[in-house]
Amino acid sequence: xxxxxxMSYISLSILLFSLGIVGLISxxxxxxxxxxxxxxxxxxxxxxxxxxxxxxxxxxxIIAMMVMAIAASEAAVFLSLxxxxxxxxxxxxxxxxxxxxxxxxx
Amino acid sequence: MxxxxxxxxxxxxxxxxxFLGLLYLYSIKFKKVANSVFTFFAILAPISxxxxxxxxxxxxxxxxxxxxYEPYTWLGVNGYIISMGFLGDKLSxxxxxxxxxxGSMIHIYASxxxxxxxxxxxxxxxxxxxxxxxxxLVLANSPIIMFIGWExxxxxxxxxxxxxxxxxxxxxxGNKAFIVNRVGDFGFxxxxxxxxxxxxxxxxxxxxxxxxxxxxxxxxLTIIGISLFxxxxxxxxxxxxxxxxxxxxxxxxxxxALIHAATMVTAGVYMVARFHFLYDLIPNVGLFIAYIGxxxxxxxxxxxxxxxxxxxxxxxxxxSQLGYMFIAVGLGAYSTGLxxxxxxxxxxALLFMSAGAIxxxxxxxxxxxxxGGLRKRLPLIYTVMLIATLSISGMPPxxxxxxxxxxxxxxxxxxxYLIYAIGLLTASLTAYYMFxxxxxxxxxxxxxNKKIEPLGWSIKAPLVxxxxxxxxxxxxxxxxVTGATNLIDDWLKVWSGxxxxxEHSQEIIFMSISVIAGLMGIGVAYVKFFKYDFNQEVKYxxxxxxxxxxxxxxxxxxxxxxxxxxxxxxxxVDDGIIDKTVMSLSNGFINLGRRVGRMQSANTRAYAFFxxxxxxxxxxxxxxxxx
Amino acid sequence: MxxxxxLILSLFALTGAVGMITLSSTMHxxxxxxxxxxxxxxxxxxxxxxxxxMVQIIIYAGAIIALLLFIIMFLNIRQDHTPKEPNKxxxxxxxxxxxxxxxxxxxxAFARMPHIEDFSTKIDNFGDIKMLGNALFRGWLLPFxxxxxxxxxxxxxxxxxxxxxxxx
Numbered sequence: 001x002x003x004x005x006x007m008s009y010i011s012l013s014i015l016l017f018s019l020g021i022v023g024l025i026s027x028x029x030x031x032x033x034x035x036x037x038x039x040x041x042x043x044x045x046x047x048x049x050x051x052x053x054x055x056x057x058x059x060x061x062i063i064a065m066m067v068m069a070i071a072a073s074e075a076a077v078f079l080s081l082x083x084x085x086x087x088x089x090x091x092x093x094x095x096x097x098x099x100x101x102x103x104x105x106x
Numbered sequence: 107m108x109x110x111x112x113x114x115x116x117x118x119x120x121x122x123x124x125f126l127g128l129l130y131l132y133s134i135k136f137k138k139v140a141n142s143v144f145t146f147f148a149i150l151a152p153i154s155x156x157x158x159x160x161x162x163x164x165x166x167x168x169x170x171x172x173x174x175y176e177p178y179t180w181l182g183v184n185g186y187i188i189s190m191g192f193l194g195d196k197l198s199x200x201x202x203x204x205x206x207x208x209g210s211m212i213h214i215y216a217s218x219x220x221x222x223x224x225x226x227x228x229x230x231x232x233x234x235x236x237x238x239x240x241x242x243l244v245l246a247n248s249p250i251i252m253f254i255g256w257e258x259x260x261x262x263x264x265x266x267x268x269x270x271x272x273x274x275x276x277x278x279x280g281n282k283a284f285i286v287n288r289v290g291d292f293g294f295x296x297x298x299x300x301x302x303x304x305x306x307x308x309x310x311x312x313x314x315x316x317x318x319x320x321x322x323x324x325x326x327l328t329i330i331g332i333s334l335f336x337x338x339x340x341x342x343x344x345x346x347x348x349x350x351x352x353x354x355x356x357x358x359x360x361x362x363a364l365i366h367a368a369t370m371v372t373a374g375v376y377m378v379a380r381f382h383f384l385y386d387l388i389p390n391v392g393l394f395i396a397y398i399g400x401x402x403x404x405x406x407x408x409x410x411x412x413x414x415x416x417x418x419x420x421x422x423x424x425x426s427q428l429g430y431m432f433i434a435v436g437l438g439a440y441s442t443g444l445x446x447x448x449x450x451x452x453x454x455a456l457l458f459m460s461a462g463a464i465x466x467x468x469x470x471x472x473x474x475x476x477x478g479g480l481r482k483r484l485p486l487i488y489t490v491m492l493i494a495t496l497s498i499s500g501m502p503p504x505x506x507x508x509x510x511x512x513x514x515x516x517x518x519x520x521x522x523y524l525i526y527a528i529g530l531l532t533a534s535l536t537a538y539y540m541f542x543x544x545x546x547x548x549x550x551x552x553x554x555n556k557k558i559e560p561l562g563w564s565i566k567a568p569l570v571x572x573x574x575x576x577x578x579x580x581x582x583x584x585x586x587v588t589g590a591t592n593l594i595d596d597w598l599k600v601w602s603g604x605x606x607x608x609e610h611s612q613e614i615i616f617m618s619i620s621v622i623a624g625l626m627g628i629g630v631a632y633v634k635f636f637k638y639d640f641n642q643e644v645k646y647x648x649x650x651x652x653x654x655x656x657x658x659x660x661x662x663x664x665x666x667x668x669x670x671x672x673x674x675x676x677x678x679v680d681d682g683i684i685d686k687t688v689m690s691l692s693n694g695f696i697n698l699g700r701r702v703g704r705m706q707s708a709n710t711r712a713y714a715f716f717x718x719x720x721x722x723x724x725x726x727x728x729x730x731x732x733x
Numbered sequence: 734m735x736x737x738x739x740l741i742l743s744l745f746a747l748t749g750a751v752g753m754i755t756l757s758s759t760m761h762x763x764x765x766x767x768x769x770x771x772x773x774x775x776x777x778x779x780x781x782x783x784x785x786x787m788v789q790i791i792i793y794a795g796a797i798i799a800l801l802l803f804i805i806m807f808l809n810i811r812q813d814h815t816p817k818e819p820n821k822x823x824x825x826x827x828x829x830x831x832x833x834x835x836x837x838x839x840x841x842a843f844a845r846m847p848h849i850e851d852f853s854t855k856i857d858n859f860g861d862i863k864m865l866g867n868a869l870f871r872g873w874l875l876p877f878x879x880x881x882x883x884x885x886x887x888x889x890x891x892x893x894x895x896x897x898x899x900x901x
Contacts, residue, residue, distance in 0.1 A: 032754065
């Protein structure tokens with residue numbers, strides 16, 4: 001039986017974070033990219049809470065709460081951006097969002 | 107008389123200048139203002155200054171101490187304090203008196219001379235500014251305040267010489283005057299800065315400097331003295347910076363009169379006299395000044411012998427007479443030099459204004475070989491011009507005789523026989539070229555009778571007044587042999603230098619020698635030009651006519667040299683080196699940007715991947731480093 | 734007991750995450766993410782962060798994911814809107830390889846921290862709402878206010894961004 005030790009939580013957090021990065025870079029679907037970002041935030045939150053317990057310090061949980069608040073505001077802005085971009089490009093493919101591409105030569 | 111009236115001597119012309127300038131702008135923009143309005147304010151200013159100066163003069167004559175007025179601190183940095191200050195001592199009030207007097211006369215004269223000019227108001231605005239600058243120069247209580255006036259005078263000369271700016275040559279003449287003066291001013295600034303560096307600690311007015319000067323090492327004083335004299339060379343048109351003065355004839359004749367007689371050129375002499383405490387300690391520099399003066403006197407006199415333009419002849423005579431003044435101040439006889447400044451102001455103003463009257467009467471004809479026979483037709487001008495010419499030629503009892511004779515005597519007393527000889531030769535040449543001018547203008551035969559423009563009273567009246575001055579101004583400096591007191595030496599006692607005396611019999615011999623020298627010059631001129639035949643061909647060539655090609659030499663060496671240098675810097679250094687470096691640098695960045703720009707693929711995932719690679723490699727580094 | 738719970742919850746979390754990043758349908762992927770979020774909430778509870786447990790369910794599962802699902806349905810994302818990703822597994826493998834050093838570094842770094850025996854035991858009142866509130870309004874007041882302003886800005890920003898352009 002695996003002991004639910006400090007390291008097991010940390011390992012889970014690192015794994016989730018890595019999965020988030022993998023999803024972020026490998027996928028082209030803008031929604032999945034967004035969810036990967038959220039997954040990374042969640043992984044970090046888990047780590048913060050684990051460390052909060054480890055050090056018996058409540059500040060870790062407060063930071064996790066702040067991260068959630070930021071994630072909420074991010075969700076609002078990000079989703080409105082997606083709505084605006086989707087209206088413009090009629091596509092959920094991040095590779096189509098290339099307005100900043102250098103055109104021609106200098 | 108409270109001392110703050112000193113400031114009003116400068117302020118009245120300055121305010122008047124600003125007022126006239128604004129009025130002129132109003133006049134050309136909105137409604138035409140009558141000339142008489144300009145005339146009234148323009149003439150009022152120098153006369154008011156003259157009256158204030160006269161009151162100060164009387165007060166000083168009654169034994170009052172020097173007036174000092176410091177309205178405010180101009181600059182105060184870490185103990186170095188420069189006050190805006192005015193000093194009314196015997197020297198400056200003496201200068202104020204004749205500057206404002208001659209200035210007033212020239213203003214009155216100019217009111218008629220310029221009456222048909224469109225820029226009438228502008229002209230008098232400049233004129234009053236000129237007076238204000240000169241008075242500030244004279245009344246300043248420290249070298250720095252003096253420098254304000256010094257530069258103001260330079261600016262006004264530029265504005266006035268280039269007054270008829272539609273003619274490109276006049277503009278070039280104005281530029282030349284300004285640039286040559288800049289060369290001199292650079293020397294003055296060097297002197298000023300050096301002086302400030304070494305002596306600026308205990309205040310910077312003349313009194314403080316006078317107290318401090320003996321503590322400064324002689325080499326430093328020598329540098330200061332020579333630098334300041336370079337400034338004087340520029341302003342007072344001495345070798346080698348005299349070239350601007352003949353060209354300055356491009357301005358209206360009253361301007362020439364003002365520059366040559368009352369203001370500007372005398373600034374150099376005044377400056378040396380003002381720093382007498384400094385030059386007293388460095389007699390070698392003084393001797394250098396005297397020699398420069400002597401050679402300038404001779405050189406200008408030789409050039410003047412062959413000129414044909416009436417104003418150019420007078421311009422060279424000014425350089426020559428200024429040379430005399432520098433002989434005197436260089437030898438430490440400041441009061442003698444200032445005496446010559448004083449008499450010269452009268453007869454030179456008179457000469458220029460007479461020349462102006464002739465030019466006006468003959469409808470702007472300046473070549474003396476196209477005049478002739480004017481004695482009958484301009485009898486008043488003939489009379490006053492004769493007085494002025496006799497005066498400059500050093501004929502007794504006219505003003506020039508006393509001052510010039512005293513200078514020559516001082517040269518002899520100081521055992522500078524070469525200077526004495528040059529001075530005597532120059533006196534003779536002066537008599538020659540002035541009477542050459544005089545005879546060709548007023549006498550001769552076979553001249554063409556041109557129509558004469560009538561002259562108004564405001565031209566004639568100043569001429570008559572100045573004629574009295576040119577005739578009798580010398581009596582304030584009578585030599586010892588006459589038994590009278592030398593009023594000017596008495597007045598400027600501090601500046602009269604070492605009192606070496608000669609015996610009376612010797613003095614009379616020297617007087618006779620200079621009179622004979624002058625008479626010889628007059629005699630030669632009489633023989634050659636009294637019955638000058640105007641039908642003969644005039645020779646417009648020769649090395650002397652072309653002023654020894656000095657202008658061409660300067661042009662070839664300095665102007666062309668500078669142009670070559672500028673072209674070299676512009677083409678080789680700027681285009682070739684600096685621009686190339688900068689451009690290759692910027693082109694390099696552009697190329698780099700083009701290469702790196704390909705990475706900006708607008709592929710967000712690629713960016714994220716780059717970031718990931720960065721984090722990974724850094725992690726790898728940490729793993730290897732920390733284990 | 735907690736060990737078994739941890740095992741189950743972590744299994745759910747990982748499965749949900751893997752499902753989220755691999756499923757091709759946006760809708761399925763989002764639903765899979767809900768599983769992860771809920772599992773994480775359970776893990777917070779195990780870590781005696783009882784308040785965060787509720788917040789996670791309310792905000793993440795209740796608000797953020799619901800909003801996301803709502804947007805997906807609102808925009809009516811169809812199959813032809815979503816990109817074709819034929820070789821996404823190869824990409825994932827590549828990224829996983831590149832990612833390995835970072836994971837290793839993190840893991841070793843945490844592994845070197847001193848070992849604690851009674852990690853699973855519960856501390857009294859730790860992480861309950863009273864303790865959290867005390868800490869939040871004493872030591873973290875300024876960040877708290879800053880966050881509130883940030884939320885306001887996000888509110889306004891999202892309205893501005895999502896609004897339809899008016900023709901002028």
